[in-house]
Amino acid sequence: MARRWDVMTERKAVSELRVGIAGLGSIGTKIATALDQGIEGLTLSAIAVRDPAKHQALVDGLRRSPTIVPIDQLGDVADIVVECAPSQHLREIVEPAVRRGKSAVVVSVGGLLDNFDLVDLARANGGRIIVPTGALIGLDAVNAAAVGTIHSVKMVTRKPIDGLKGAPFIVENNIDIDNLREPLKLFEGTAREAAKGFPANLNVAVALSLAGVGPDRTQVQIWADPTVTRNVHRIEVEADSARFSMSIENIPSENPKTGLITALSVIALLRKQRATLCVGT
Ligand SMILES: NC(=O)C1=CN([C@@H]2O[C@H](COP(=O)(O)OP(=O)(O)OC[C@H]3O[C@@H](n4cnc5c(N)ncnc54)[C@H](OP(=O)(O)O)[C@@H]3O)[C@@H](O)[C@H]2O)C=CC1
Numbered sequence: 001m002a003r004r005w006d007v008m009t010e011r012k013a014v015s016e017l018r019v020g021i022a023g024l025g026s027i028g029t030k031i032a033t034a035l036d037q038g039i040e041g042l043t044l045s046a047i048a049v050r051d052p053a054k055h056q057a058l059v060d061g062l063r064r065s066p067t068i069v070p071i072d073q074l075g076d077v078a079d080i081v082v083e084c085a086p087s088q089h090l091r092e093i094v095e096p097a098v099r100r101g102k103s104a105v106v107v108s109v110g111g112l113l114d115n116f117d118l119v120d121l122a123r124a125n126g127g128r129i130i131v132p133t134g135a136l137i138g139l140d141a142v143n144a145a146a147v148g149t150i151h152s153v154k155m156v157t158r159k160p161i162d163g164l165k166g167a168p169f170i171v172e173n174n175i176d177i178d179n180l181r182e183p184l185k186l187f188e189g190t191a192r193e194a195a196k197g198f199p200a201n202l203n204v205a206v207a208l209s210l211a212g213v214g215p216d217r218t219q220v221q222i223w224a225d226p227t228v229t230r231n232v233h234r235i236e237v238e239a240d241s242a243r244f245s246m247s248i249e250n251i252p253s254e255n256p257k258t259g260l261i262t263a264l265s266v267i268a269l270l271r272k273q274r275a276t277l278c279v280g281t
């Protein structure tokens with residue numbers, strides 16, 4: 001009996017992890033709502049948005065109102081900062097958090113490649129940078145294969161036209177994708193190059209590369225495809241432990257560039273932070 005009481009006291013002593021969210025777009029809104037509805041051991045403590053008035057209705061609808069803070073102050077008031085803003089804000093969000101030894105969950109993972117010193121900063125201060133599987137599939141298997149030797153990783157992405165519009169690669173090369181009647185291969189190269197040319201469309205390629213053989217050895221093809229309605233990613237991995245192919249067909253969210261499953265992936269990751277039973281690597 002006494003033993004059981006001890007355990008209960010110990011459990012109570014573990015404080016809730018405070019979560020801060022940067023950006024309340026198609027991803028951030030769903031994460032905020034899920035946290036407010038309840039994730040074991042986690043509390044939504046703060047959010048950072050560009051225009052608080054625009055998001056007032058959402059904030060008012062939450063059961064427990066988070067504090068609204070400037071984007072670079074999330075790390076002061078949260079133990080886990082979730083970055084889901086445009087990638088140009090990645091540094092402002094992640095640096096203050098990891099400098100204070102906090103964890104940063106990064107969805108604009110393409111932006112990490114130009115800010116990779118943040119990983120060293122996190123290491124030096126006891127912080128962590130966590131990249132969710134996001135809109136992709138199978139990073140558990142890629143992580144496992146990378147413990148051995150991976151020979152090659154190839155990814156082919158097909159997106160509907162709306163999911164690619166405005167990408168710097170398309171604009172700079174003056175490619176007209178609006179009037180396509182059949183699939184057009186836009187790009188073939190490394191994940192690092194893909195992230196530069198398609199910063200809001202190909203975070204998945206960078207996540208894949210960081211799980212596996214790195215951004216310079218991960219080969220990527222990008223197709224603009226008027227025949228698909230989903231964001232389709234197909235991956236092939238050749239390793240000394242296994243050969244595997246995986247594909248995912250993502251339903252676009254309100255933001256046509258972003259698959260609906262991305263927010264769910266972050267929510268699943270947050271659930272694991274304090275879950276008693278964790279499944280998958
Ligand atoms: N890792 C992955 O698998 C995936 C990653 N992504 C990436 O995730 C990120 C978020 O995507 P998504 O939610 O669809 O994007 P959205 O465009 O829907 O939302 C972005 C949000 O960031 C907010 N924002 C912009 N500037 C600031 C600022 N200065 N301070 C605070 N907030 C700001 C916007 O505010 P406002 O509402 O006022 O405009 C908006 O709410 C993107 O970088 C995207 O490329 C997307 C899909 C998959």
Ligand SMILES: O=C([O-])CC(=O)C(=O)O
Pocket residue numbers: 135199200201202203204205231232250257258259260262
């Ligand atoms: O949602 C998707 O299919 C992928 C995506 O936008 C990204 O990686 O940035």
